[in-house]
Amino acid sequence: MLSTLEVDLRPGSGIGMFELGSSLWFVMTMLRGLQHLFPQVEVKFDAENASTTPVILHLRPHFDLLFSGYHQRLHTICLRKITDLHPPIILRYKDSVICSGGDPLVRVQITRAFGPTYPGDELRYPGVWFSFEDDTINESLKGGIPNTGPDQRSKEVRRIIVTQKETQSGEHDALDEVIPCPVMFAEISRAIIKIHHGIVLHFFAPSSSPLHICLGETTTQDLNLDLGPPSRVFYKEDGRMAIHSPNPQLEEDSYSNDYFYNYFHHGIDFLISGQTHRVRKIILHSNVPGSPLFQRYKRCPWELEGRPEDDEDGEFQFQCRRQRLTHPNQDTPPRMRFPDKFEAISHFLNPRDPPPQSMILDRTDDDDTITLPSPISRLYGYSGVILEVNEASQVVAVTLF
Numbered sequence: 001m002l003s004t005l006e007v008d009l010r011p012g013s014g015i016g017m018f019e020l021g022s023s024l025w026f027v028m029t030m031l032r033g034l035q036h037l038f039p040q041v042e043v044k045f046d047a048e049n050a051s052t053t054p055v056i057l058h059l060r061p062h063f064d065l066l067f068s069g070y071h072q073r074l075h076t077i078c079l080r081k082i083t084d085l086h087p088p089i090i091l092r093y094k095d096s097v098i099c100s101g102g103d104p105l106v107r108v109q110i111t112r113a114f115g116p117t118y119p120g121d122e123l124r125y126p127g128v129w130f131s132f133e134d135d136t137i138n139e140s141l142k143g144g145i146p147n148t149g150p151d152q153r154s155k156e157v158r159r160i161i162v163t164q165k166e167t168q169s170g171e172h173d174a175l176d177e178v179i180p181c182p183v184m185f186a187e188i189s190r191a192i193i194k195i196h197h198g199i200v201l202h203f204f205a206p207s208s209s210p211l212h213i214c215l216g217e218t219t220t221q222d223l224n225l226d227l228g229p230p231s232r233v234f235y236k237e238d239g240r241m242a243i244h245s246p247n248p249q250l251e252e253d254s255y256s257n258d259y260f261y262n263y264f265h266h267g268i269d270f271l272i273s274g275q276t277h278r279v280r281k282i283i284l285h286s287n288v289p290g291s292p293l294f295q296r297y298k299r300c301p302w303e304l305e306g307r308p309e310d311d312e313d314g315e316f317q318f319q320c321r322r323q324r325l326t327h328p329n330q331d332t333p334p335r336m337r338f339p340d341k342f343e344a345i346s347h348f349l350n351p352r353d354p355p356p357q358s359m360i361l362d363r364t365d366d367d368d369t370i371t372l373p374s375p376i377s378r379l380y381g382y383s384g385v386i387l388e389v390n391e392a393s394q395v396v397a398v399t400l401f
Contacts, residue, residue, distance in 0.1 A: 003036055005062065006090040007079075009098075012127025012165040015077050018065065020164055021183040024055055024072040025265070025287065025298035027065065031057075037087060038063075045289040051339040051394050054175060055289055061086060070339070071189075072287065072299045073178040079160040091160075105157040107132070126166065131159040180204045188266055191284055191302045192335070193400060195384040199282055199302075213270075215400065218279045220272055223261055230261040236271070267300030282400040286338045291396045292363035292375055302398055303335040304345065304385075342380070342393040349382045356380055361388065 007016030014020050017030065031038055038059045046053035052069040059065065064078040082089055083102045091099040098113050099105040110123050110130050117123055123130040132155050164179055178184070185205040192200040198214040211226050212218075223230070236258045257274025271281035287299035336345045346355040358378035377396060380387045386399040 003087055004090060005037055005087045006092070008092045009128065009160065009162070011125060011162065013162070014074075015063075015079055015160070015162055018063070018074065018077050019183050020074050020077065020162065021178050021181040022074045023187070023298050024057075024067045024074075025267075025295060027057070027067075027074060028295050031059070043289070047290055048392075050289045050291070050392065051286065053289060062089060068177045069175065070177055071301060073184065075163070075176075075178050077162040079162075080158060082157065082160075106153070107155045107157070108153040110157065127164065128160065128162050130157045131161065132156065133158055180206075188300060191268070191300050193284070193302055193304045193306075193385075193398060195304075195306050195400065198279070199284070199400065213279060213282065215280065215282070216278055220261065220277045223270060223279075227263060227266065230270075231264040232260075232262040234260040234262055236260060264297050267297040280401065284398045284400075286394070286396050288390065288394050288396050290374060291390050291394070292377065293396065299338075301338060303337045304348070304398070305333060305335045338395060340395075342387065342389045342395055345387065345395060346380065346382075349385065356382065358389075 005016070009015055012020070017034075018027065028041075031041055040060045042058040042060070044056040044058065054069045054075075055067040055072065057063075057065040057067070061081045061084045062079060064080065065074060066076040066078075067073060068075045079089075079091075082091070082099055083104055085102045088102055089099065090097060090101075091105070093113050096113065098109055107123065107130075111117075114123070114125050117125050122132065164181070180189075185203070186208070187204055188201050189204045190202045192202070194200065196215070198212065198218070201211040201213065202208075203211075213223075213226075236256075258280065259272050259274060261270040261272055263269070267285045267287060269283040269285075270279050271283075272278070273280050284300045284302045285293060285297035286302070287294060287297055336348045343355070350356075358380050361377050361379055362375050363377070364375040374391050376391060378389050380389060384401060386401070387395050388397040388399075390396050
């Protein structure tokens with residue numbers, strides 16, 4: 001027996017359990033527990049630009065969810081096939097049921113519930129609009145007064161689209177980032193990486209102060225107070241990388257009691273010293289669609305800061321001077337960000353030399369039951385930082401030590 005899907009319509013905010021501004025990681029984690037309502041979830045993205053591609057979730061038959069490309073935040077919700085009974089929908093607006101039991105939702109019901117609005121082929125209200133198109137969303141606004149005859153009054157609503165309400169700056173484009181809203185507060189808006197030192201976390205909440213996490217100084221007590229308890233505490237058992245150390249036994253012994261604080265909901269791992277209980281390493285995850293760790297962690301929008309060694313050809317210094325002159329409000333010192341290709345980041349870190357020799361990491365080696373389309377990534381080591389890079393030259397994780 002199919003469960004009835006009861007959802008409330010909140011213009012400019014959300015529909016049912018879906019709230020605009022929620023992260024892709026949070027929504028997909030929630031859907032894993034709602035398989036009785038959404039047994040089929042299809043994920044679509046542009047594989048050639050996976051770092052910043054908008055992501056679409058198709059929850060058949062009723063929902064399409066569009067997430068922004070940079071911060072992976074829920075931007076647009078589309079409710080469709082309202083009369084489909086697999087599962088049946090009960091749609092509420094405020095305290096009233098406006099559609100239920102597979103009955104069609106028609107134009108006159110909308111105007112009775114929402115009141116008058118501007119003319120056009122669709123009924124548009126702040127934060128929500130109702131489309132009568134079957135397959136495509138007509139985003140153009142028509143000028144003249146629409147036909148209001150009997151046939152128009154009984155015209156069936158095919159799609160309901162919920163977006164953030166327009167601001168004074170104009171209409172919100174489908175590819176824009178989500179305007180910060182309460183559901184995003186206390187979540188990371190950007191993480192500034194300072195090599196050899198630590199990270200500085202900025203949050204969406206307007207009154208929040210940046211949080212500094214320092215290698216060798218920040219303790220587990222600090223993390224619990226500032227970030228809350230971790231999603232998981234994992235004791236380090238894998239000492240295989242110690243074989244690459246000049247003194248493998250010493251290396252293995254020094255890490256034998258270490259453990260991880262995993263903050264999946266922030267996209268960050270902290271390796272904690274088992275002796276001092278201070279942060280030894282920090283790992284930030286890009287959550288690139290199609291990569292082996294996609295959806296294991298929320299995207300952490302990291303920015304790599306620092307002034308690398310001078311270029312022999314002076315290119316880096318020239319770019320710095322030009323940036324200060326043409327964009328005086330931009331970052332000083334300059335930064336590379338997670339969407340930048342590995343080659344550019346490598347030149348930023350070490351402009352005099354080609355990329356260092358890499359190690360190959362196959363995420364399926366430890367579990368024969370896992371199959372991934374692109375399980376191979378490469379590890380590149382620099383002074384104080386390690387980059388994990390996929391086959392498309394996208395940096396999927398940064399380790400700071």
